[in-house]
Amino acid sequence: MTMIRKKVLWAVLFAVAVVLIVLGVMNGGALDVLAKAIKICSECIGLD
Amino acid sequence: MCWPKRSRSARSVSVLTDRVKRPLTRRLIQLYSALLYNAHLRGFVEGEIYTGPLKKICVPGLNCYSCPGAVSACPLGALQNAVASSADRPAFYVVGLLLLFGLFLGRVICGYLCPFGLIQELLHKLPTKKVRKSSLTRKLSRVKYMILLVFVLAVPVWFALKRVPLPAFCKYICPAGTLEGAVLLLLHPANSELRALAGGLFWWKFSLMAVILAACVFVYRAFCRFLCPLGAIYGLFSRIALLGVKVDPVRCTDCGACVRACPTDILKVGDSECVHCGNCIDVCPEKAISFCAGKIVLHGPALPERGQQK
Numbered sequence: 195m196t197m198i199r200k201k202v203l204w205a206v207l208f209a210v211a212v213v214l215i216v217l218g219v220m221n222g223g224a225l226d227v228l229a230k231a232i233k234i235c236s237e238c239i240g241l242d
Numbered sequence: 243m244c245w246p247k248r249s250r251s252a253r254s255v256s257v258l259t260d261r262v263k264r265p266l267t268r269r270l271i272q273l274y275s276a277l278l279y280n281a282h283l284r285g286f287v288e289g290e291i292y293t294g295p296l297k298k299i300c301v302p303g304l305n306c307y308s309c310p311g312a313v314s315a316c317p318l319g320a321l322q323n324a325v326a327s328s329a330d331r332p333a334f335y336v337v338g339l340l341l342l343f344g345l346f347l348g349r350v351i352c353g354y355l356c357p358f359g360l361i362q363e364l365l366h367k368l369p370t371k372k373v374r375k376s377s378l379t380r381k382l383s384r385v386k387y388m389i390l391l392v393f394v395l396a397v398p399v400w401f402a403l404k405r406v407p408l409p410a411f412c413k414y415i416c417p418a419g420t421l422e423g424a425v426l427l428l429l430h431p432a433n434s435e436l437r438a439l440a441g442g443l444f445w446w447k448f449s450l451m452a453v454i455l456a457a458c459v460f461v462y463r464a465f466c467r468f469l470c471p472l473g474a475i476y477g478l479f480s481r482i483a484l485l486g487v488k489v490d491p492v493r494c495t496d497c498g499a500c501v502r503a504c505p506t507d508i509l510k511v512g513d514s515e516c517v518h519c520g521n522c523i524d525v526c527p528e529k530a531i532s533f534c535a536g537k538i539v540l541h542g543p544a545l546p547e548r549g550q551q552k
Contacts, residue, residue, distance in 0.1 A: 203482055211338045218338055223334055226327065231316075232297050235419070236439075238412050238424065239420075239444065240424055240440065240443045
């Protein structure tokens with residue numbers, strides 16, 4: 195992969211990442227993460 | 243490019259100080275990040291987890307959000323839960339965050355910003371006979387991609403279609419969850435009710451964690467190299483991540499000293515198995531390897547400007 199292609203790919207993926215994060219915050223994805231993370235995760239602990 | 247000549251003694255002193263300095267710096271960064279991820283120290287005392295708004299944000303490294311000290315979310319746990327509920331809501335947020343972490347840091351996260359990586363490295367410091375890398379460990383390093391596909395993506399998606407959330411990696415494998423979440427929470431005297439709920443699944447995860455941690459004593463970063471799906475994700479960014487070790491192709495003579503000195507299963511410096519620990523920087527006889535952030539050299543010899551390359 196040439197340096198220019200790398201830079202273009204990086205810039206495109208960066209833009210995609212920012213768009214995804216913004217969309218995720220708008221569609222409630224961030225709140226889903228919060229809702230899961232503030233409860234003790236029974237799967238992580240291995241509770242049946 | 244012309245380099246200032248140094249005497250042999252000055253060079254050896256420089257190499258010595260670099261060798262003393264850099265691993266310590268990396269270790270300090272690992273420690274600081276582990277402390278930062280788990281800054282809710284009151285949780286360790288009270289046996290409860292942090293429930294504040296910071297948990298909306300994922301940290302880059304593997305750190306269970308059920309750890310009593312965790313102040314933010316585990317990216318792998320968040321990804322699985324987002325995939326598991328993707329029938330209702332596409333997993334944009336977590337995928338975007340992982341993309342961002344990968345683009346900027348790649349597997350530097352594994353080498354510097356993962357508390358479970360730190361635990362594995364400290365265990366490997368125990369003075370025992372060590373298992374060296376081989377064609378077998380190279381083959382085993384592909385297992386983490388299978389785990390990513392099956393336990394993090396396929397099984398949660400399959401069950402999401404049936405409207406049953408199942409974060410399979412967290413539930414059946416994750417030793418970080420068992421160690422940081424289960425053991426620390428269940429050991430606390432205030433959590434006797436939780437202890438009563440621990441059954442066969444807990445003992446499966448506990449046994450697996452014990453085996454993995456024992457393996458880490460003999461094998462360098464056994465979990466990280468062979469099983470960690472988060473490392474597999476960040477490995478996909480190895481060619482384009484901004485931060486990491488870079489090789490100057492002009493100076494490199496393909497002598498292979500870097501690959502031989504590397505404790506992981508790399509085929510070349512900076513590939514998807516490289517955790518950018520920087521051990522190779524000192525052993526390169528041509529001084530062709532540097533730790534860079536884009537064009538900025540953070541450690542090691544300066545890379546030549548484009549116009550000065552052959």
